[in-house]
Amino acid sequence: MSTPTLVSAPLRSHGSTPRAANRVQVISPELRIADNPAAAVLRAASTQGPISRDTTARTTGLSIATVNRQVAGLLGAGLLRERADLTASGAIGRPRVPFETNHEPYLTIGIHIGAVVTSITASDLRGRILGGVEIPTPRVHQDAALTAIARSARSFTTRWHRRSPLWVGIALGGRVDSATGIADHARLNWRGARVGAIVGEALGLPVSVAAHVEAMAAAELLLAPRNPQEAPAGTGLYFYARETAGIALTIDGRVHTPNNGPGSIVHLPTGSDAECECGHRGCLEATVSDRALLDRARSMGILTGPEPLAISSLYQAASSGSVAAHELLVERAKVLGRTVAMLRDLFNPDRVILGGQSFTEYPAAIPHVAEAFAQSSTLPRKDIRVSGFGNRVQEFAASVTSLSALYADPLPSMRRALG
Structure with a gap:
């Protein structure tokens, strides 16, 4: 470990x-893809099961003898179960019986x-x-x-x-x-x-x-669907924005966890006039957080009513035709796009994944994120996408x-x- x-x-x-x-x-x-045999066999069962031992050996690169030993151990621990009902007609012997996660x-x-x-x-x-x-x-x-x-x-x-x-x-x-x-x-x-x-x-x-x-x-790395042959090698930048904002880096299938704890992008300058609790103006979180947008929406008269207001009210107003609500969300999208571009150019990862409701809850803003990113980044475009986990990230x-x-x-x- x-x-x-x-x-x-x-x-x-x-x-x-x-x-x-x-x-x-x-x-x-353990925020990583483990490379020990037991972990590899369990991962194959979780992502591809029911699966045969032969297929597991090809997928993991392990020998068939090693796969057999690991399957036996994982069956004994209750982590796997065999599916004798799926055994191919004419197959002889237990190694031909498919197995899957005992979920x-x-x-x-x-x-x-x-x-x-x-x-x-x-x-x-x-x-x-x-x-x-x-x-x-x-x-x-x-x-x-x-x-x-x-x-x-x-x-x-x-x-x-x-x-x-x-x-x-x-x-x-x-x-x-x-x-x-x-x-x-x-x-x-x-x-x-x-x-x-x-x-x-x-x-x-x-x-x-x-x-x-x-x-x-x-x-x-561990739960998103992917092609079994696709190895998450190289580097990745994960950018999150909702009520808070943050980033994480992945390197060859492992989340980078600095000894001093994760870094912070909360106070990155954005050029806005939003006042931050730190005493400065234009800090990232004070500009793009849900709380910041709700405060501005109330001050602009876009949203009214008793506290507490929910960010869903702003999304609903924009979707219902409020130009002011839409423009407020577009303004945030542009700030996010420029910030992601700056960080992408700084780290130059192989992949960029955007997560959080700031990206997923108002799809009409996504083109503005992409446009601001393209205008601000100086590097060739690579793999940049929104997390497939949507609002359940x-x-x-x-x-x-x-x-x-x-x-x-x-x-x-x-x-x-x-x-």
Whole structure:
């Protein structure tokens, strides 16, 4: 397993106790495509199953003997199941029996803690979301907020009485120490929040905690459909924008997680006159965030009514013919396009993926993102696209965080999950 992400100055919890830390298994997420044989066979089953051992050997590059050993081990652990009903007519011997992920008995719980909304989802072992709920992110003291979120997650888990929960994954913004599950989140006024300890103890499951944009980039690597022969080699830039903005880099099938924690693009200059909490004008998040757009829409008289306003009201107004609402969203799209172009020219990745509701919820703005990008970038066009996860990108970020340890090192992780 990879080295846990560390931070330059350890994030310290306030009021935590050694007893709570000892009870909870906080496991660093593995935001990468693992290359060990067991992981490769499980990945083949998840993405292509039901699949034969011969096909698995060709797809993974492993020998048939190695595939047979890994299949036997994964069957014994309950992660795979055989499909004797799909065996080709005339085939003799167990190696001819196709296998697939044993996805029906188990689930994992994913929690995305947003600045405004927290989503709680259940996923099967293939990374397919079974269902979910959303709750307002509690605006109370961090321990009370996390306790409330954990209580909601525990209640949600009881709906799936025919499945055994294996793991919980939490994705959130801010600065995250994945080794300890402790996070700082400026927008929520969290400092040294015991995210992993509080949620893990409440649910009684191993828990992994990740920075949410890095987790989104991992979802593109591990959960997005792709040709089995297509290797995610090279570099990628993932750009996210909704209530917050952030980026993550991927290098040869692994999300780059700096030792000092993820960088920030919150205060990149955009040239706008939007006033930021830092005291400057034109910072990226103060220009393009949902909250910033809602404040401007209200000040311009585009939206009226009691607080709190939802960004969906602005999208609805634009779709219903409001020129002013449309122009406000187009203005944001142009800022996003120019910012993505600047970052793309800086890093020159092989791929650029755009995620978040700022890109997916108002399709009429996408051509303006593309136009601003083309006018601002000086490099030849490469692979640039909007995430296929659409408006569920936060849910898949939490889902991949809950599955990453199982995907990276299946047998030890399964033993840990089952106690």
